[in-house]
Amino acid sequence: MTSAAAQLPIGIFDSGFGGLTVARAIVDLLPHEEIVYLGDTARTPYGPRPIAEVREYTLQCLDWLIEQGVKILVIACNTGSSAALRDARERYHVPIVEVILPAARKAAATSRDRQVGVICTQATATSRSYNDALVASPVHLVTQVCPLFVPFVEEGITTGDALMAVAEEYLNPLKQQQVDTLILGCTHYPLLSGVISYIMGDEVTLVSSADECARATFATLQRLGLLREGGHRPSRRFVTTGDPARFEGLGSRLMGGFVSGVQQVGLD
Ligand code: DGL
Numbered sequence: 001m002t003s004a005a006a007q008l009p010i011g012i013f014d015s016g017f018g019g020l021t022v023a024r025a026i027v028d029l030l031p032h033e034e035i036v037y038l039g040d041t042a043r044t045p046y047g048p049r050p051i052a053e054v055r056e057y058t059l060q061c062l063d064w065l066i067e068q069g070v071k072i073l074v075i076a077c078n079t080g081s082s083a084a085l086r087d088a089r090e091r092y093h094v095p096i097v098e099v100i101l102p103a104a105r106k107a108a109a110t111s112r113d114r115q116v117g118v119i120c121t122q123a124t125a126t127s128r129s130y131n132d133a134l135v136a137s138p139v140h141l142v143t144q145v146c147p148l149f150v151p152f153v154e155e156g157i158t159t160g161d162a163l164m165a166v167a168e169e170y171l172n173p174l175k176q177q178q179v180d181t182l183i184l185g186c187t188h189y190p191l192l193s194g195v196i197s198y199i200m201g202d203e204v205t206l207v208s209s210a211d212e213c214a215r216a217t218f219a220t221l222q223r224l225g226l227l228r229e230g231g232h233r234p235s236r237r238f239v240t241t242g243d244p245a246r247f248e249g250l251g252s253r254l255m256g257g258f259v260s261g262v263q264q265v266g267l268d
Contacts, residue, residue, distance in 0.1 A: 011070030018188030019076030041242030047121025
């Protein structure tokens with residue numbers, strides 16, 4: 001017998017499409033769970049915005065998810081987590097899982113030579129959230145901001161010469177610093193992992209904050225006795241602050257048939 005709380009959906013938030021990489025990883029691990037996904041595509045990208053603004057937008061989105069009656073919040077956005085995690089923990093009475101700590105832990109455990117890179121948005125870099133997460137670890141962290149990666153993904157571009165040229169420019173300094181492990185410190189970046197891994201080479205291990213966050217979600221629900229039992233077809237709601245047709249089109253293109261029935265919500 002599972003509790004009534006266990007029947008509630010998992011609330012997942014990202015500034016746009018990137019958190020779908022987390023949502024898909026969660027569905028792979030937890031196929032019986034209901035999910036409500038909110039992508040703030042009307043205001044994406046968050047990365048170049050001041051941290052105070054990212055905090056305000058993130059909390060608005062999390063408030064909305066809480067109003068839907070979720071049993072756990074998944075902040076599937078490194079930028080949003082960097083800006084608002086502490087406030088969110090204070091503000092809500094449901095468990096919160098985010099992307100940064102699970103990815104940082106995995107990278108520290110994986111790195112052979114203690115030379116770890118993180119690629120992320122400007123706001124995540126400015127917040128130094130990955131430096132904080134690794135402060136007690138012996139690894140040396142090299143941070144590289146990749147401002148054009150999110151716009152490429154939001155346009156549905158994951159291959160091609162223009163992307164390759166930009167990626168070379170961002171990633172070559174990390175190769176020169178001989179990182180052996182690279183954290184994809186933005187949930188949009190797993191969609192670019194073909195290009196990233198091609199440039200970095202096989203000897204560099206990529207750590208996806210999306211996969212690590214999904215495992216942390218599983219572990220948290222297991223620990224709290226909040227896993228939903230099978231037997232019912234779970235509902236999966238996808239909601240955007242932007243254009244639902246565009247979200248559904250791009251979401252399906254990037255994620256296969258995973259995204260459908262997208263609804264729109266206004267938060268302002
Ligand atoms: N996907 C978000 C992250 O993990 C950032 C995207 C944005 O700049 O809006 O940081």
